[in-house]
Amino acid sequence: MIVLEWRFLTIAPCDAAEPWQLGSQDAATPMMQGIIDLHHDIFFFLILILVFVSRILVRALWHFHYKKNPIPQRIVHGTTIEILRTIFPSIIPMFIAIPSFALLYSMDEVVVDPAITIKAIGHQWYRTYEYSDYNSSDEQSLTFDSYTIPEDDPELGQSRLLEVDNRVVVPAKTHLRIIVTPADVPHSWAVPSSGVKCDAVPGRLNQTSISVQREGVYYGQCSEICGTNHAFTPIVVEAVSRKDYGSRVSNQLIPQTNQTGEA
Amino acid sequence: MAEVDSSKPPPTLSEQYLLKEKEEKLDMGTKPAEELEVKDPANATSEEVATEENPVVANESSGDPSDEATSNAGESVAESTQAAAEENSETAEQDDSGDKEVEETPEIKIETAPADFRFPTTNQTRHCFTRYIEYHRCVAAKGEGAPECDKFAKYYRALCPGEWVDRWNEQRENGTFPGPL
Known part of the structure; x- marks a missing residue:
């Protein structure tokens, strides 16, 4: 209960970190907004992948349990799935890298003369x-x-x-x-x-x-x-x-x- | 220093050319600003008279900014400008209050060294150093107090930490400055 009060009922100063904060502070510059947006975009796909992978994992554990399935099938090769599960994960980082690098270099770049x-x-x-x-x-x-x-x-x-x-x-x-x-x-x-x-x-x-x-x-x-x-x-x-x-x-x-x- | 000045012109035709090109380019942009700056001092005297009455109010607002920062700052500034305007209208003609508002903006003209395409990276160490050297070469070429060199002075002061400038000035006086002057 106390923790909940800390989490939800603190009157923290607007732009300082607050107790038990999980996310970023509110953005004050376009750059920070970009960082937060990139984080959220990536997190969306991250959670999709997490759910998908844990589903496969749990399903395998479930179906190949020694009591449920004492003599498992002796499949040691599956060319199609092996190609798929190699190529696909190696493409994902590329799609993460594109917006990430765009943001990184735009942070570095001085577009207009500073005042x-x-x-x-x-x-x-x-x-x-x-x-x-x-x-x-x-x-x-x-x-x-x-x-x-x-x-x-x-x-x-x-x-x-x-x-x-x-x-x-x-x-x-x-x-x-x-x-x-x-x-x-x-x-x-x-x-x-x-x-x-x-x-x-x-x-x-x-x-x-x-x-x-x-x-x-x-x-x-x-x-x-x-x-x-x-x-x-x-x-x-x-x-x-x-x-x-x-x-x-x-x-x-x-x-x-x-x-x-x-x- | 005199030796440096006299030895300057012969080997540096290309350098002189470089210097000129930059000035011509930058002059176009900075001329109106310089004119504004020239105008300032003439009016600034009257403004200083007006602001000398302020410091009591002004110091209050700048003295404890951390305590009651944003909300009070606006109020106290408004108070100070009001007070100044009232005092002006009492002491002098109505024109003064108008003048003061006009002067206030050039006084804190928001302007700094522009982004330089020679130094596009995060590391700006050479930017500062180059501007410092450019200023002193400009002074060597055009003479002390040449108005063309003012902008270089402004640039290096904006970019270099005061400590560095002090050290370099000392080194120049001792003749141990490690750059091409």
Whole structure:
């Protein structure tokens, strides 16, 4: 009963994993939608095959039981069925591979020019985000650190070990380029509802493009063992409307420019 | 640095050609944007005056975004713009409120380094490095502060982590930069 309550009656935040969740989180990007659709498509045929194979298996066990059928027929060859059951299963993976590769390469491809570049830099054990599109010099940049909120600190309604103090604010319905890199050891930048999991490799800049389709707060966690506090480096992406993004950025940028101007 | 500059022109006819071709291509696209950018600073002064009154409100909205994030952000932004508009209309003419809305959009012009067909893969390390080099070669060719080079600066700043740029700047000063400048 308690389990059922957990399963059905939890008021989980919309885009975080919920207790006893079985499926994926709701898609926020077309890519994630594609992944979920592919998963469901494959699962349909997977279950058909499962039912078919278990039927054959159970039927064989049933009919060839030693009590029911003490002297089995001595069939050791059946050319037709052997050809069929070799060819057919080898075609199935091909039909799975076609949509799978199509999706894989479309994830990789940058079709349109991105509108915003965000650099997600992994550290032991926090993340730094740089918004450098609005810089006019090397020194000035919109950079902030994103630390997890400690286990004993979250407020009511916040998810344990998923919240951070500074979220990544991105505009919705905009093509984003995320440049992922660490400053020390390998990390990974993963947001399940955006369909993104990009490893951060030292000395290398990995690019991943997303386009968040709806406003919301999306949670992710580090997905590459990066040290003792690997579990305490979550990712929180907050998608806002373009207008709000503009005012956020300019509000953070204007104090900075004033500071640099004074200094 | 001077040695690098003087030794630059003779061996690099092909390089110069490459540089020019790219600029011509990109100029078509970026010219209107540059004009916008040039317009900004003139108006920006009046906008800064207007926004200096805001920071109290603005900091509140940006200060604790994690707590009451999405719902409050919209409200506080609306409040701040309203407040600013009111202050403007009190202090100055009605034109200012209209001007501010126009200025607000170019100020945070959403634009970044375009996708480059030379670097179509996930690995963008060379993209960043190449843009950095392109900027400094452009500066070497056209002189410090040439407006043609601004876009390269924008590109490499968008792509490279700040730490890398700092390190490379240091290396250039020491003359140990490992790239063709």
